Amino acid sequence: MSDYIIEMLRITKDFPGIRANDDITLQLRRGEIHALLGENGAGKSTLMSILFGLYQADQGEIRKDGAVVKINDPNDANALGIGMVHQHFKLVHNFTVLENIILGVENTKHGLLQMNEARKKVVALSEQYGLLVDPDAYIQDITVGMQQRVEILKMLYRENDILIFDEPTAVLTPQEIEELMRIMRGLAQEGKSILFITHKLNEIMAVADRCTVLRKGRYIGTVDVKDTTPEALAEMMVGRKINFTIDKAPAKLGEPALAVKGLTVAGHGHKKAVDKVSFEVKKGEIVCIAGIDGNGQSELVYALTGLIPSEGEVLLNGKPVEKLSIRKRNESGLSHIPEDRHKHGLVLDFDLQQNLALKRYFREEMQSHGFIRFDRVRDYARKLIEQYDIRSGQGEDTVVRSMSGGNQQKAIVAREIDFDPEVLIAVQPTRGLDVGAMLYIHEQLIKVRDEGKAVLLISLELDEVFQLADRILVIFEGKIVADLDTKSATPQELGLYMAGSRKEEVHGGKV
Amino acid sequence: MVERFKKGLSSMSASVLAIVAGLFAGFIILLISNPANALKGLQTILIGGWNNGIKGVGQVLYFATPIILTGLSVGFAFKTGMFNIGAAGQLMVGGFVSVYVGVTWTFLPGAWHWIVALFMGALGGMVWGMLVGLFKALLNVHEVITSIMLNYIALYAINYLVKNSHLFDALKNQTVNVAANAVLPKAGLDQIFYVLKGRYHDASSVNSGIFIAIGLAVIVYIILNKTTFGFELKACGFNKHASRYAGINENRAIITSMAIAGALSGVAGATMYLAPPSGMHIHVAEILAAEGFNGIAVALLGMSNPIGIIFSGLFIAHITVGGSYLQSLKYMKEIIEIIIGMIIYFSAFSLLVRDVLARIAKRRKKAEGATSKNEEEC
Numbered sequence: 001m002s003d004y005i006i007e008m009l010r011i012t013k014d015f016p017g018i019r020a021n022d023d024i025t026l027q028l029r030r031g032e033i034h035a036l037l038g039e040n041g042a043g044k045s046t047l048m049s050i051l052f053g054l055y056q057a058d059q060g061e062i063r064k065d066g067a068v069v070k071i072n073d074p075n076d077a078n079a080l081g082i083g084m085v086h087q088h089f090k091l092v093h094n095f096t097v098l099e100n101i102i103l104g105v106e107n108t109k110h111g112l113l114q115m116n117e118a119r120k121k122v123v124a125l126s127e128q129y130g131l132l133v134d135p136d137a138y139i140q141d142i143t144v145g146m147q148q149r150v151e152i153l154k155m156l157y158r159e160n161d162i163l164i165f166d167e168p169t170a171v172l173t174p175q176e177i178e179e180l181m182r183i184m185r186g187l188a189q190e191g192k193s194i195l196f197i198t199h200k201l202n203e204i205m206a207v208a209d210r211c212t213v214l215r216k217g218r219y220i221g222t223v224d225v226k227d228t229t230p231e232a233l234a235e236m237m238v239g240r241k242i243n244f245t246i247d248k249a250p251a252k253l254g255e256p257a258l259a260v261k262g263l264t265v266a267g268h269g270h271k272k273a274v275d276k277v278s279f280e281v282k283k284g285e286i287v288c289i290a291g292i293d294g295n296g297q298s299e300l301v302y303a304l305t306g307l308i309p310s311e312g313e314v315l316l317n318g319k320p321v322e323k324l325s326i327r328k329r330n331e332s333g334l335s336h337i338p339e340d341r342h343k344h345g346l347v348l349d350f351d352l353q354q355n356l357a358l359k360r361y362f363r364e365e366m367q368s369h370g371f372i373r374f375d376r377v378r379d380y381a382r383k384l385i386e387q388y389d390i391r392s393g394q395g396e397d398t399v400v401r402s403m404s405g406g407n408q409q410k411a412i413v414a415r416e417i418d419f420d421p422e423v424l425i426a427v428q429p430t431r432g433l434d435v436g437a438m439l440y441i442h443e444q445l446i447k448v449r450d451e452g453k454a455v456l457l458i459s460l461e462l463d464e465v466f467q468l469a470d471r472i473l474v475i476f477e478g479k480i481v482a483d484l485d486t487k488s489a490t491p492q493e494l495g496l497y498m499a500g501s502r503k504e505e506v507h508g509g510k511v
Numbered sequence: 512m513v514e515r516f517k518k519g520l521s522s523m524s525a526s527v528l529a530i531v532a533g534l535f536a537g538f539i540i541l542l543i544s545n546p547a548n549a550l551k552g553l554q555t556i557l558i559g560g561w562n563n564g565i566k567g568v569g570q571v572l573y574f575a576t577p578i579i580l581t582g583l584s585v586g587f588a589f590k591t592g593m594f595n596i597g598a599a600g601q602l603m604v605g606g607f608v609s610v611y612v613g614v615t616w617t618f619l620p621g622a623w624h625w626i627v628a629l630f631m632g633a634l635g636g637m638v639w640g641m642l643v644g645l646f647k648a649l650l651n652v653h654e655v656i657t658s659i660m661l662n663y664i665a666l667y668a669i670n671y672l673v674k675n676s677h678l679f680d681a682l683k684n685q686t687v688n689v690a691a692n693a694v695l696p697k698a699g700l701d702q703i704f705y706v707l708k709g710r711y712h713d714a715s716s717v718n719s720g721i722f723i724a725i726g727l728a729v730i731v732y733i734i735l736n737k738t739t740f741g742f743e744l745k746a747c748g749f750n751k752h753a754s755r756y757a758g759i760n761e762n763r764a765i766i767t768s769m770a771i772a773g774a775l776s777g778v779a780g781a782t783m784y785l786a787p788p789s790g791m792h793i794h795v796a797e798i799l800a801a802e803g804f805n806g807i808a809v810a811l812l813g814m815s816n817p818i819g820i821i822f823s824g825l826f827i828a829h830i831t832v833g834g835s836y837l838q839s840l841k842y843m844k845e846i847i848e849i850i851i852g853m854i855i856y857f858s859a860f861s862l863l864v865r866d867v868l869a870r871i872a873k874r875r876k877k878a879e880g881a882t883s884k885n886e887e888e889c
Contacts, residue, residue, distance in 0.1 A: 071599075149568065164864070191645075286738045307755060307756065324755075325758065325760070326755065326756070326758040327758030327759070327760075329757075329758075330758050331755075331758075336756070340755060343750075343752045343753070344752050344753050344755075344756040345756070346750075346753060347746050347749045347753045347754070348749070348750065350745075350746065350749060351747045358746070358753070358757045359757050359758065361739055361742055367739050370738050370739055370740060371737050371738050371739075372737060372738065372739055372742055424714050
């Protein structure tokens with residue numbers, strides 16, 4: 001029997017105008033966790049889609065247990081024991097966990113569903129792998145982390161041995177990521193073979209046995225994780241040395257640009273989403289609000305920018321803005337890189353120039369007597385595209401929906417920074433982006449700070465928090481529970497605050 | 512530029528394909544109801560207005576006027592993400608107000624009478640449309656529900672008002688003639704679109720309404736594509752969250768967009784009921800104006816593009832006029848309406864057709880990829 005459970009040998013796949021996979025070989029050992037690393041557009045998704053039967057390779061072959069197999073569609077993949085957790089889950093929201101798991105492989109007797117056996121099997125699997133999933137909960141009621149476990153259970157229920165995880169941590173909180181790592185290790189110990197697609201190096205170091213690196217559709221190499229370092233992996237992925245520590249000059253603090261006093265936002269029931277929050281952001285400073293997702297960060301930002309109503313005071317350069325409309329707040333110097341770039345940040349069916357002009361089409365320079373001056377819009381868009389290196393198929397005429405996530409985000413960052421704001425609010429500005437784009441956006445944020453503007457950063461990633469922030473505020477259940485200087489704070493301390501520990505506990509013997 | 516041209520061409524070819532499908536469906540009904548005359552019948556429909564020479568063409572323009580306007584009304588609301596199914600009600604309110612002004616306000620001198628009557632009709636439709644927008648913006652009531660209800664409120668309220676006022680001619684169960692000054696001018700069109708019957712000029716009913724419809728289409732095109740206001744409306748239609756985020760007042764966009772849509776339908780009603788020679792009459796009946804619903808088909812077939820709507824309105828009027836000549840081929844009036852309805856609504860599915868075509872093309876491409884790979888392996 002072959003050493004490898006699955007082999008993809010010399011795979012090549014062309015799309016019109018681009019070779020997505022160029023002679024790529026990937027060999028998965030039985031019972032290992034094998035990471036597949038590459039930037040956005042490196043060809044990871046194409047390669048996995050070929051393995052899962054969504055595409056067919058132009059050249060090369062796939063072997064299972066040493067024998068050549070053909071995978072023409074996902075059903076073939078499933079028959080070979082290959083299962084996949086997609087980045088965007090494929091779940092029916094108003095079905096229960098159990099119903100979702102058996103969907104497509106239902107047992108029936110006289111046309112009636114036989115759920116009991118299925119339930120037993122699901123409960124047994126859930127216990128065996130420590131998934132702790134309630135089979136009768138509705139998908140819409142459970143957390144994203146739990147939903148992911150349902151996807152894992154779906155694969156286990158179908159007795160898949162080869163499990164593909166497509167960027168599974170992108171949607172998870174730090175705690176959920178820890179849990180997922182534990183589950184993945186458990187699966188591997190039970191003999192499952194795991195392919196783990198990611199571009200996060202620390203996750204690979206934490207959980208993977210081996211790692212295959214792709215760059216621009218080409219195979220770069222496969223390494224044993226225990227023999228390598230994050231720096232070496234990053235260099236393989238990007239093709240040049242990466243400097244992770246950004247040079248940041250000491251902060252030159254000025255007057256407070258943003259002052260928040262007693263800000264309160266109503267939540268569901270009588271619990272407040274944001275509870276009497278007060279803080280300041282000075283000119284020339286990056287203040288980061290850290291916290292686990294769902295502790296009121298989103299509501300806080302929506303209240304500051306005027307998207308939802310709130311009580312309390314918000315001062316921009318000393319002037320109250322809490323009563324102003326969104327447009328007037330923007331015009332007073334508030335910029336906002338939103339959390340959800342598809343929902344808030346962009347009109348996906350508009351072209352790039354219209355999106356870049358989304359917050360200034362009404363200004364004197366772009367209109368006369370209510371008519372948009374499209375020549376000015378075009379010139380402005382070209383300037384930003386050039387300056388911020390926004391890449392797209394047809395330049396300023398590209399419909400934004402067709403652009404890559406990284407370039408969509410770059411467009412938003414360009415628009416918001418070029419707004420020349422007094423205060424820039426950036427919410428998870430690098431979510432889902434590859435290392436190159438992430439570093440670029442970090443540099444831009446620091447540049448804004450060095451120009452003497454105030455930056456309020458909301459991030460779930462501790463790495464990002466420590467790299468960028470001058471000062472860290474921790475939010476827990478709608479309250480600011482800690483105000484820390486980045487230089488003296490430790491990740492452990494921060495983690496405890498984020499989990500709701502009080503000050504005494506953190507500084508007492510518990511640390 | 513080339514890209515835009517290509518895009519325009521592909522949506523036009525989808526519309527043409529849909530029309531062919533619609534004609535085919537109509538042909539089947541022709542076959543069923545009277546096989547002997549089916550081919551001749553199809554020919555009659557296709558010839559449309561030309562069945563009756565240049566006068567028939569005038570009739571096409573005449574029938575196109577209100578449906579271009581309701582088409583604009585529906586299409587304009589579409590751009591803001593609203594489905595205006597209430598064009599019928601807005602049209603009837605507009606028609607009623609213009610008839611009221613046309614009959615009553617005889618103190619207005621000369622041309623001012625029809626201008627004011629038309630304007631007030633637009634205002635009436637505007638109020639009716641704006642109600643829908645207000646309900647949606649302030650109370651989040653879905654526009655389809657309010658506009659359907661407002662259609663019936665308009666219908667019965669107008670019946671009541673007509674019956675209990677000096678507008679009512681009890682003998683004929685309809686409104687009285689509007690004043691001569693309140694009738695839209697013919698603008699010399701009757702001197703172009705007529706046939707001679709002996710020495711008698713048998714002129715078409717076409718009037719300056721068609722100029723008003725085309726003019727408004729051009730204005731709507733300019734508003735949507737050239738102004739900041741249109742930019743805001745389209746942004747709201749595509750993504751209301753992002754629009755709000757960018758500081759656009761989404762509620763105001765919804766209300767103004769519905770008000771303008773209502774005004775366009777109101778003008779449609781005014782042009783119908785102020786048409787020469789003595790204005791159309793409002794009958795006390797329990798029927799919603801078909802022109803309102805045909806506006807939906809016109810907007811769909813014209814892909815909500817104001818210029819496209821001019822052509823789709825003309826096409827549907829052409830087919831409708833063609834259908835009216837089917838009676839000479841011994842088709843029953845009801846059957847004719849079914850046939851014409853089939854053609855119109857089949858054609859209106861062009862958007863759907865385009866989507867399906869795109870999907871088939873994509874699948875074929877994928878299949879080709881798969882087979883070429885198989886061939887290589889063999």
